[in-house]
Amino acid sequence: QKEVEQDPGPLSVPEGAIVSLNCTYSNSAFQYFMWYRQYSRKGPELLMYTYSSGNKEDGRFTAQVDKSSKYISLFIRDSQPSDSATYLCAIVTGNQFYFGTGTSLTVIP
Amino acid sequence: DTGVSQDPRHKITKRGQNVTFRCDPISEHNRLYWYRQTLGQGPEFLTYFQNEAQLEKSRLLSDRFSAERPKGSFSTLEIQRTEQGDSAMYLCASSSGGQRVFGPGTRLTVT
Numbered sequence: 001q002k003e004v005e006q007d008p009g010p011l012s013v014p015e016g017a018i019v020s021l022n023c024t025y026s027n028s029a030f031q032y033f034m035w036y037r038q039y040s041r042k043g044p045e046l047l048m049y050t051y052s053s054g055n056k057e058d059g060r061f062t063a064q065v066d067k068s069s070k071y072i073s074l075f076i077r078d079s080q081p082s083d084s085a086t087y088l089c090a091i092v093t094g095n096q097f098y099f100g101t102g103t104s105l106t107v108i109p
Numbered sequence: 110d111t112g113v114s115q116d117p118r119h120k121i122t123k124r125g126q127n128v129t130f131r132c133d134p135i136s137e138h139n140r141l142y143w144y145r146q147t148l149g150q151g152p153e154f155l156t157y158f159q160n161e162a163q164l165e166k167s168r169l170l171s172d173r174f175s176a177e178r179p180k181g182s183f184s185t186l187e188i189q190r191t192e193q194g195d196s197a198m199y200l201c202a203s204s205s206g207g208q209r210v211f212g213p214g215t216r217l218t219v220t
Contacts, residue, residue, distance in 0.1 A: 006151075034208070042213055095157070101151050
């Protein structure tokens with residue numbers, strides 16, 4: 001079983017839609033949860049970072065962690081064409097980062 | 110620019126040739142990481158330096174791969190006798206113990 005599972009998509013939504021991206025993980029020892037955005041042919045950039053169960057908001061983005069279910073989500077409100085990218089979850093314990101495979105998102109104008 | 114930089118951004122090479130990539134981390138970051146990313150996959154960890162010491166290597170890092178960080182600043186990743194399976198994006202990241210900041214990557218194509 002992989003440490004982190006993420007649906008690769010692709011996901012295509014109309015502009016203005018609410019997007020939900022999800023990952024599941026297997027090890028309850030994981031401590032930190034991150035979401036990265038990666039544009040085509042670019043390196044990943046950190047979007048959100050949290051370590052506790054619950055929600056964390058930053059503008060149009062909300063990161064949600066449910067440690068009891070080992071499930072994390074990223075919600076994007078009022079999605080824009082500029083949000084079209086691959087979204088990677090990363091789950092961390094100690095110095096080990098485990099990345100999901102990424103979900104490809106296209107927001108159609 | 111105070112981010113992580115990588116050079117070259119793209120490299121096309123013939124099978125069997127050697128290639129070397131360079132990473133310049135954020136100057137105050139003492140930790141440096143190399144990852145490999147293939148299409149449709151997340152980054153896979155290759156190796157990690159703290160200052161000039163290489164502290165961890167993945168089993169993905171075969172003996173054809175070598176990484177150095179001689180003065181604890183920039184790092185190089187060399188691949189000897191490249192194979193078509195080495196075609197990937199090679200990402201460098203740096204941190205000071207917290208969040209990892211990624212560079213733009215070097216895309217390697219082995220023909």
